[in-house]
Amino acid sequence: MNQRAAVLGHPIGHSKSPALHLAAYKALGLDIGYERIDVTEQELPELVARVRAEQNWCGLSVTMPLKRAMVSELDEVHGIAAILGAVNTVVVRGESLVGYNTDVAGIVNALRYVNVVPEPRVAILGGGGTAIAAVAAAAELAASTIEVLVRNRNRADDVVRAAAAIGTTISVRDFTGAAANLAEYDVVISTLPPQAGDFLADEFSQRSSTAQASGKILLDVAYDPWPSALAAAWQQAAGTIVPGLEMLLYQAVEQVKMFTGAPERVSGHVIDVMCDSVGAPRR
Template sequence: MTQAYAEVIGDPIAQSKSPAIHRFWLAKLGIDADYRACHVLPEDLADYIARRRGDQSWRGCNVTMPHKQTVMALLDAIDPAAAMIGAVNTVVRSADGLLTGHNTDAAGFLEPLRADLVQPHLYRMARIIGAGGAARAIVSALAAQGFTLVVAARDPGKARALLDELAPSGEHHAVALSQFAAPTDFAFDDRAGLYDLVVNASPLGMAGHDPLVLDFSHVPPGSTVYEIVTNPRETPLLAEARRRGFTTVDGLAMLIGQAAAAFEKFFGVPAPRAYDTELRALLSE
């Protein structure tokens, strides 16, 4: 048998940091395997899955934009968590060629927030920008953690449908993305005991995409500003949030967290997280 491998697929894919992450861990553990990137156009997705299904060396793939939902119909089974979210970011091939879809985005997103989430809060609110595949995982994860959600999208109807599907209970709100672009004179009340998140769950601000236009008058005092974009690592959103003194979480946090969960599914051993500082330095070069 040729060398075992996994890969990441998407359109585009050249910007993906996943090969660097998984190869770093494989080297640290001395595992004779590889992890690659494969550019798959939407019209080629079914053929790609059919070809890989018969490849005994292929352990599976991570799935990024725009395939996280469309890939589901091509698989043999969907993990219950992924089925609930309605998006797959990890496909695992069993020894007999059966393909199962998982979602590690939700766990990866929550990982850097765990220390805060174990604390009691009077109220939790998250403002989420985006209504695509990544947003689905984030909405599902935060709803389960007791957040009231405000989802902003170019099409507020899509945001409303996402909330109705994934977080049907609770007083959640769908708004137009443009609402966050214009200044507001809203006076935030005392935030003591409250936990506020502002999350960019969209590709806005990513290299090659439109910028994210967010007026910081919509960001409550004491918020944590969380960016899932990784290219560039220091997005304008993060730079401005840090300049204003907000706590920030960069896109590498979620990327590494979800990759670790996928790595164990592909290669059967936990990712060596003791080297996270070294890995982050590598990814920042």
């Protein structure tokens, strides 16, 4: 029986995860299918029940808006996912579903190839499941300051709880005036959905001088369309941009290791093949 895997989210049509995973499984000589499944939070329990009942699933990738909702559907949650309360990876072991979070590794690895200053000042845009992972990644980078910028502070409660769980202090503020101050941070991580940060880009472009963001880094996890309006504005201000596609790549590498149960086989060649499948740069 062929094994199956999928990426779950809503909307999900833009996801490049199938290209990454299928390229990896082909390179590994494994007969594992991988598809997109559009699932809302309300529909998630029914989908999870189907996965449990069927006998050919090996894993699920989980994206917005399901990363927190998935936790309550699982038998076990391990590692940083348990601490943060956000899951982006589900490994299927028979009828048992085990949750992990590879987003943190994806963010850290995407940033490790640019010159992040020691103890950077970090701003995180958004307050959802990916923002929770971004807080943990910023802590791993030994950030001296972590500020989370949101539309509504009341929606940042989960991020605040996650930060406390890992022993990290953050501050939360709304987007008012944020664009004018973005270049004051050493690293900005946007976890906003595609085009949700365009209003910040317009304001940033109007207020920034040509080289205002020189030496500063923006990682925008939204990769379609690319460059995002915010990434284009940042680059215009001489800043360094890290495509969200790189975060997607590195978190997917960890997922492939888990879904196949053979991490030692996921070599540099397999990673190169995954890069080529989505046009990501080889590092």
